[in-house]
Structure formats: structure tokens, C-alpha cells
Amino acid sequence: MQFKHASLLLVVVLLGTAILTFIVIERQRALDDQRAALLEDIDGAIDVAAVKTPAQLVAPGSLTGNQYQSFDTDLNGDGPTESIAIAIPGNAVQGTKTEITINTSTATFPGTNPQGYFGIVDINTGDGEKEIAVSDLGPSGDATTGFYRFDGSQIQLVGTVQGAYEDIVFAGNGTLTTKTRASILQTWFYSDMFTLGADHKLAHVDQEVYLIDPAAAEARLTMLQDLPLHTDASSINAKTIVTTLKKGEAVTFIGCDNVAWCKVQSATGIAGWFYVEGFDTILKIDGTKVPAGEVFEGLSNAD
Numbered sequence: 001m002q003f004k005h006a007s008l009l010l011v012v013v014l015l016g017t018a019i020l021t022f023i024v025i026e027r028q029r030a031l032d033d034q035r036a037a038l039l040e041d042i043d044g045a046i047d048v049a050a051v052k053t054p055a056q057l058v059a060p061g062s063l064t065g066n067q068y069q070s071f072d073t074d075l076n077g078d079g080p081t082e083s084i085a086i087a088i089p090g091n092a093v094q095g096t097k098t099e100i101t102i103n104t105s106t107a108t109f110p111g112t113n114p115q116g117y118f119g120i121v122d123i124n125t126g127d128g129e130k131e132i133a134v135s136d137l138g139p140s141g142d143a144t145t146g147f148y149r150f151d152g153s154q155i156q157l158v159g160t161v162q163g164a165y166e167d168i169v170f171a172g173n174g175t176l177t178t179k180t181r182a183s184i185l186q187t188w189f190y191s192d193m194f195t196l197g198a199d200h201k202l203a204h205v206d207q208e209v210y211l212i213d214p215a216a217a218e219a220r221l222t223m224l225q226d227l228p229l230h231t232d233a234s235s236i237n238a239k240t241i242v243t244t245l246k247k248g249e250a251v252t253f254i255g256c257d258n259v260a261w262c263k264v265q266s267a268t269g270i271a272g273w274f275y276v277e278g279f280d281t282i283l284k285i286d287g288t289k290v291p292a293g294e295v296f297e298g299l300s301n302a303d
């Protein structure tokens, strides 16, 4: 009897183990199936190979004017031509950049949304050489442009500015003017100048006030409350008032020093300054602080 009981127990244990093993295997199989289905869904939603930046959709045949994906020219003015080409590795999911190669020397212009071609520009027509301009359109329309030169053996970065190269004005005398996004008050862009130095580097031209395009919508504001204006941008403690903008008055925003002071003009043509703390808190002459959106109607707050 003892032996019979032991055999029965063994059979029960073996059977139990077999059932448990079966359950575990089936459970794992179900999980594997779920995982496979999930991966299939992800692949369907994001087809990495199919996600391309505009740059990768630019067909060489669609390029016009000063737009090239490869071009041979004498960049440094020494007679022999250089072979210039760009490549856009990666895509919108994996990250993007533009690789610029002159002969055998390569540089990388970082970015998120390459324009997909380059231009040849001549920042200073008197220095015997030309520059390559490569633009990245940015994640939300804020383009940047990098300028490169060839020193006879290596590619060199001349400088980086905001704006796409086709929107930049080249005076030919070593200066260029672009539109730069301002840091205070609202979403607006100012006319910004750079000069090409003897060291072949772009230098920023600092200005007392960076000016908005008078035709821009962001230049036309309406007063939501009275705002006394400082005569100049010398001190927030100065109490001299040049004029007081009145509630309901249509005014013209002129620009800012891009740090704290902004200039605005009354409907009657009197200009004065107000002080901005942080991005858009206005510190009035009487010491009170008011959000700019409560002072001006018509401010832009685009991304």
C-alpha cells in the first residue's frame, strides 16, 4: 500500500509539473505574439525609411539659380577649381545634419531640417575668395546659415547666422544683413548685421537698438493702458517722462536693445523707451510691474 501511494503521488507531481510547464510555455507564447503584434504596429506607424526631411525630397533637377548639391568652382581664387558637394545623412527621426565636402576636406553643419542644397556667396568682393552658404530651416521655421571657406587644403567655418542664405543681403563690402529673432517683449525679428574680418571670421555688429521692419505686423500695437516713457535708455531710476502713451492709442514699436530696453513711438511721432524684465514684464516708471500683454494689444507670441 505504501508503494502504491508513493507511485500515485509521483504521478500526480509529474502531471502537475507538466501542466504548469505547459501553462508557462503557452503564456510566454502569448506574450511573444503580443510583442510581435506591437512591433508590427510601431513599424506601421513610423516607417523610419519613409520619414524624410524636405532636404531629402529635393530633386537635383528642381534646383535653380544659386542652389547646388554639387558644384565645381575656384573658391579661393588660386586658379584650380574645387569640387564641392553636400550630403544629408539621417532623416527626421534619426536626426539630421549637412556634411559639406570640398575636395577631400569635410565639415558638418548641425541642424534638424537641412535645406538640402548650398549657395556660393561673395561676402567681400575684394578678398579674392568666395564662401559656401548652407542653411538649415530649423524645427519651427527659424532658419540658420553656416558659411564656409577653403584655405587651399581645408574647409573652414566662417560663421553662423540666423536666416536662410537666400534671405540674407550681401553688400559685397564684407558686411551681410540678416533677420535675427529678438530675445524680449514678443516674437519679432530685427535687422542684424555681421562683418567679415581679416581673420576670415564673421563678427556681429552690436547696435544700440535693433530695429523691427516698420512694415511688420508686430510693429503696429495699440495701448491697453497708459504707459509713461523714459527719455532714453540710460537708467530705470530716471523719472524724466518724454511722453505718456494713452489707453486706446495706436503706437509704433521701433525695436529693442535686445537686453532690457525697448523703443516705441506715439501716434504724434514722439519716441521714448520702456524697461522690460525677463522676457515680457514691463517695469513702469512708477515701479509697478505689468505683463506686456496687459500693456499692448497686438503682440505676437508665435513659436
Ligand SMILES: [Ca+2]
Pocket: 073, 074, 075, 076, 077, 078, 079, 080, 081, 082
Ligand atoms: Ca582654388
Ligand SMILES: [Ca+2]
Pocket: 122, 123, 124, 125, 126, 127, 128, 129, 130, 131
Ligand atoms: Ca570674396
